[in-house]
Every structure is written in C-alpha cells, then in structure tokens.
Amino acid sequence: MRVIVIGGGIIGAATARSLSRRGIDVTVLERGRNVGGTSSGGEGNLLLSDKGPGDELRLTQYSSTLWPVVDAELRDELGPAFPSVEFERKGGVVVATTAQGAQPLHDFAALQRTAGVDARPVSRDDALLLEPHLNPAITAAIHYPEDAQVQPVIMTEALIASAKLSGAQFFENEAVLAGIRSPGGELVGVRTTRGTHHADAVVVAAGPWSGDVSEALGLSLPVKPRRGMVLVTSRMPHRIFHKVYDGDYVGVVGSSNAALQTSSVIETTAAGTVLIGSSRQQIGFDTRLTVAVLRELAQKALRLFPFLSEMMVMRSYGGFRPFMPDHLPVIGPDPRLPGLWHATGHEGAGIGLSVATGAMLADLLAGAPPALDAAPFSPARASLAPFLAPFLTPFPDSRAA
Structure with a gap:
C-alpha cells in the first residue's frame, strides 16, 4: 500500500510514523519546511483539564495512554544522541x-x-x-x-526521524497543485510543483492550510x-x-x-x-x-x-x-472522493492528539478496528454536513491516471 501524507507538522509526522511502522509505503509532502507551521508555534500542551465529557475528551484520554509508550519507543529508536522531547506528566x-x-x-x-x-x-x-x-x-x-507537556518542535522532529527509520520519505518545498484521478474517479495521486506522486490514498494533514489543500483537490473543507x-x-x-x-x-x-x-x-x-x-x-x-x-x-x-x-x-x-466549526478534528476517509483522507482540524489540541490521530488513521487505512470509535471524527459526521459542499469543480486541473 502507498500513502501520500500532505503536511510535515506533528499530525503528518505522527501519521507517517504509524503508517510506516505497519510496512506501508509513505511519502510526506510539505509545501515549506517540516515543522515550519503550527507545530512550531505551540506550547506543547497535552491537556485533559480543559475538556468536558464527549468525543474530544475520549480521544484525548486515548492519546494520553499512548504518550508514555511513544516517548519510550522514540528514546529506544533514536538513542541518547537525539535531543529529549521533554515529555513530562507535570500535571x-x-x-x-x-x-x-x-x-x-x-x-x-x-x-x-x-x-x-x-x-x-x-x-x-x-x-x-x-x-x-x-x-x-x-x-x-x-x-x-494527568496533564502533561512536550517540546513540540523536537517531538515533531523525533516522529519524522522515527518514520524515516521505517522507510517513510519526506519532501520539503513541494506544494500540492491538484489531484490525479483514476478513470473511475478515485483519487490516486497528486500533482505538485515538482512533479507527480501516485498512491492508494492521500491524507490531508496540513493543519490550518488543509482547507487550501482540499480546495486544490476540488473539495471544500471548513478549516479556518x-x-x-x-x-x-x-x-x-x-x-x-x-x-x-x-x-x-x-x-x-x-x-x-x-x-x-x-x-x-x-x-x-x-x-x-x-x-x-x-x-x-x-x-x-x-x-x-x-x-x-x-x-x-x-x-x-x-x-x-x-x-x-x-x-x-x-x-x-x-x-x-x-x-473546525463543530470543534472536533476530522480523521478518516472523505465520503465525497474515494482515496481522499483527512487528519486535521484539531485546533489547539493537535500536539496532544497527534499520536492518537496517527494510530487511528493507520488502523483505518489498514482495515483494522481502531482502539477508539472513529465515527465521531469522520468527515461524514452529521455535525459537519452543513459545512461540506460537494465538488467545488469537476477537477479541471486534475490529470486522469
């Protein structure tokens, strides 16, 4: 299986790591420099304290169980020469x-x-x-x-380094211009400023720029x-x-x-x-x-x-x-375009939810049941329906496979 991940921040890096550790061929495309966007401008909060009962809290609790595991794995994989990600359950x-x-x-x-x-x-x-x-x-x-903290830039760099050890490829300064469709209409790749990439699935993980990326693929996504x-x-x-x-x-x-x-x-x-x-x-x-x-x-x-x-x-x-207008991240396949997946819209909780998002998306793409019900985060959820328009264009800039 080949997967393209669009976005070199912490969500894209966590997704690439989870996928590549399953043996999936992963290509990450970043229009600027990795860790150059939202992930470099956060405080590294891993908070349960600011969330009331509901789907986001359940995702946060799941992520909270993963953080010590991922921290230990990264230390083992990258060794003492790699800077500490400063994970601390300080409360x-x-x-x-x-x-x-x-x-x-x-x-x-x-x-x-x-x-x-x-x-x-x-x-x-x-x-x-x-x-x-x-x-x-x-x-x-x-x-x-249970509240914790991590250094977000170093953490993202560690996830990228780990993903590379499992074979993931990262390309910087390569912006996505349009999608590539099969004769049947599925999204099977992207056209970029440097060429083309083909894959079985394309994951939009571009943070606040995910709306722009989705629009380049011909769809609306209400990320602001x-x-x-x-x-x-x-x-x-x-x-x-x-x-x-x-x-x-x-x-x-x-x-x-x-x-x-x-x-x-x-x-x-x-x-x-x-x-x-x-x-x-x-x-x-x-x-x-x-x-x-x-x-x-x-x-x-x-x-x-x-x-x-x-x-x-x-x-x-x-x-x-x-x-996101309904205050929930979008994680899963887009019902409007086969082959398109999303991992975005985490607002200020993206650092904390990154490892859970990567794990959940990897389960879904691999056809395995995720540890947490993914339906509340699906692009097909009812609370998002008023904000999802059908195709913006018939893909005039796309190229059929």
Missing part, C-alpha cells in the same frame, strides 16, 4: 480568580470526573503547596495530575486559521511547576467567537523560560505582531503570578490553530 493546576468563578470551576471538574478525568479539588493552602508563587488571592483550585500569540520570558530558576491557568480558558477554547479572546495560561519549560498565553482570534493568516494582545496576556498573567512583573520578556511568537 495542571486550574484556578479561579474571582468569587463568581469558583463554583463553575468546581462544577466543571465534577462533570469531568464522571468521564474518568482525575480532577482533584484542592484548598488554597494546598494549591500554594503545589505552586508556592501563585497569587494567594485565588478563590478555587483544581489539580489535574485561529491565531494565537505567546510571550516567552528570559530563563530563571523554576518557580512554576505545573501547567497553570485561569478557569476562563476553558470557555475560550470552546468558543466559536471570531473576535479576540485571551486568558491566562502559564508554564515553565525545561530550559527555564516561562511561556505565557493564550489568545485566540480569527483574522485569517495575518502574521503581524499585535502589541495590544501581548499586553493583555502579560496583564492577565500577573493575576496568577505577580512575581512575573520582575521578569524580562525575551521574545514573542504566534501561530495558527486549525479551527
């Missing part, structure tokens, strides 16, 4: 900073516990034992021991870029020990509002820098630095950790999350 602490925010935080945690999430209410004193430098004026706190920005402090001795954020973050994640939304999300990296987020805004692929957004992130961060007022900001960066 999360979610707090309320207002009186009115305390009860909703406890209610959300109680709902999560019904779905198997380890969500532990803690007193203010216990929260300060977990995070000694946290603002003591918090009104409620929940400890999530949702911009986020992050502040990075200079290095310091570790004074923040968990993923810490304000409970308002949960509402922002689940919102469909295109306007700017910010909330406090703070963590320390292994190198000692502090990452300060988070913002969400639908402004297309506008990459301009927005000082007002960065100012708002900094102001909200001080509500959680006042000592940060003493620290220097070293840099800032931004990225684009692949937003």
